[in-house]
Amino acid sequence: MTFENKLNEGMRFGLYEGGSICYFDDGTHVDQNELWQLVRNQKHLDATNNKTLTELYPDTYIGVFKHKFSTYRISRKFFGYIFGVI
Numbered sequence: 001m002t003f004e005n006k007l008n009e010g011m012r013f014g015l016y017e018g019g020s021i022c023y024f025d026d027g028t029h030v031d032q033n034e035l036w037q038l039v040r041n042q043k044h045l046d047a048t049n050n051k052t053l054t055e056l057y058p059d060t061y062i063g064v065f066k067h068k069f070s071t072y073r074i075s076r077k078f079f080g081y082i083f084g085v086i
Helices: 003-008 032-043 069-083
Strands: 013-016 021-024 029-031 061-064
Touching (some): 003 021, 003 032, 029 032
Antiparallel strands (some): 021 029
């Protein structure tokens, strides 16, 4: 499944490593520039767009993180087991 399909189907995603790499919840990663190119095409945005990913994808975009995606996955799994989230 392409990252375009994942975005269309509503899979959660976020920007990691200071916003340079996009990861979907399943671990698929995409360069931030490729992500924005797809978003601009899908949402018919021009270069003067001022909308954020939070505004464009409020239900699936989870934010920007300074750490690596692997840190997020480990902590999510750990807290999921403790609190029964997963």
